Amino acid sequence: MSHNIAIDGPAGAGKSTIAKIVAKTLSFIYVDTGAMYRAMALYMLRKKVRPNHEDEVSTACRDVDITIRHENGEQVVLLNGENVNGLIRTEEVGNMASAISVNADVRTKLVELQQALAATADVVMDGRDIGTVVLPKAQLKIYLTASTHVRALRRYQELTQRGENCEIEAIERDIAERDERDMHREISPLRQAEDAHLVDSSELTIDEVAQQIIRLYRENA
Ligand code: DC
Numbered sequence: 001m002s003h004n005i006a007i008d009g010p011a012g013a014g015k016s017t018i019a020k021i022v023a024k025t026l027s028f029i030y031v032d033t034g035a036m037y038r039a040m041a042l043y044m045l046r047k048k049v050r051p052n053h054e055d056e057v058s059t060a061c062r063d064v065d066i067t068i069r070h071e072n073g074e075q076v077v078l079l080n081g082e083n084v085n086g087l088i089r090t091e092e093v094g095n096m097a098s099a100i101s102v103n104a105d106v107r108t109k110l111v112e113l114q115q116a117l118a119a120t121a122d123v124v125m126d127g128r129d130i131g132t133v134v135l136p137k138a139q140l141k142i143y144l145t146a147s148t149h150v151r152a153l154r155r156y157q158e159l160t161q162r163g164e165n166c167e168i169e170a171i172e173r174d175i176a177e178r179d180e181r182d183m184h185r186e187i188s189p190l191r192q193a194e195d196a197h198l199v200d201s202s203e204l205t206i207d208e209v210a211q212q213i214i215r216l217y218r219e220n221a
Contacts, residue, residue, distance in 0.1 A: 003028070003122045004137075005217060006130035009144035010179045010190060011094070012151030014201050014209065015126040018144065021210040023124040024073065026217065031117055032075050033127035033134070034097065036066050036110045038088035039079040041096035051099035058105040066113060091166075091174065098178045101128075102185040128182055131193035140217045141196035144209070150202045151175055 005028065007019050016032055023030035040061065044051065049060045067078045076083055087093070100106055107129075114134045118125060125134065131141035146154075152172035159166045182190040192198060197216055201209045 002119060003139050003221060004118050004135045005124045005213070006135045006138040006141045006193075006196075007124065007126040007144055007213075008128055008131050008142070008190065008192070008196070009126075010151065010182065011175055012155045013144045013146045014154070014206060015144055017206055018201075018210050018213065019124045019126045021206070022213050022217070025210070025214055026122070026124070028122040028124045029070060029117075030073075030075060031068070031114065031123045031125040033110065033114055033125060033130065035075065035077045035085075035088060036068070036113065037097040037101045037106070038093050039066050039077045039084050040064055040106055040110065041093050041100055042084055042088055043079055044100055045093065045096050049100075051096060054103060057100050057103045061103065061105045061109060064109075066110065068113075068117070091171075095174065095178065098181050102181070102187065104187055107187055128190040129188035131196045132191060133188045136193075139221045140213075141193050142199055142213055142216070143192035143196040144199050144201060146200060146202040148172060148176055148179070 005022065007015050009015050020030050043064050044057065044060055047060055049056045051057060065080050069076050069078070076085055077088065111134055114125065117123060118135055127134065131138060131143070149172065152168055152175050155171050155175065156166060156168045199209060199212060
């Protein structure tokens with residue numbers, strides 16, 4: 001039986017950075033489910049699908065084939081065969097991903113893919129509904145969070161390092177809006193699973209959080 005670790009939490013809590021370290025240390029595969037929603041969102045942006053039109057999103061979703069593969073430990077997302085890794089990390093795509101992820105057809109399609117991946121390999125999977133919906137039987141569930149301000153600050157540093165022009169206030173507003181939508185949507189909202197461990201990363205370093213999760217896994221598995 002494969003072993004699975006589920007890490008959920010709001011945008012900017014450090015899920016992907018930490019999940020990668022945990023996966024590497026335990027020799028698990030890291031699966032970034034947000035990247036799948038982002039690839040789907042990129043398709044919808046290109047096709048000028050209106051995210052608030054449920055039927056448009058559902059129809060477009062049928063033409064999308066998302067697959068992932070791993071190259072040198074990195075997850076590569078393929079959108080209808082095209083490697084879109086370099087195109088999905090913008091705020092525009094992130095906001096579109098949040099908007100279309102409320103759609104039942106989008107979720108069904110991506111959840112199936114995620115469950116198939118976790119059934120055949122030991123994975124650390126991060127997202128919003130991993131502990132609650134995708135992998136309810138995961139050996140370890142983590143709900144990773146941090147204050148809105150700390151998350152905005154981290155995102156600001158990440159974007160400015162990449163040479164993007166941005167304002168901290170706008171990022172903080174965007175994060176609060178995204179949290180609101182992700183936590184209050186009808187299907188699979190972001191919430192802490194009852195059996196998930198709560199980890200607040202506001203005052204901790206990346207390494208401290210990763211070590212805490214590795215320790216919890218070793219104690220629980
Ligand atoms: O983690 P991220 O910022 O890459 O995710 C982008 C959006 O995708 C997020 O705002 C909500 C959606 N998402 C989701 O609904 N369920 C997941 N398991 C992962 C992401």
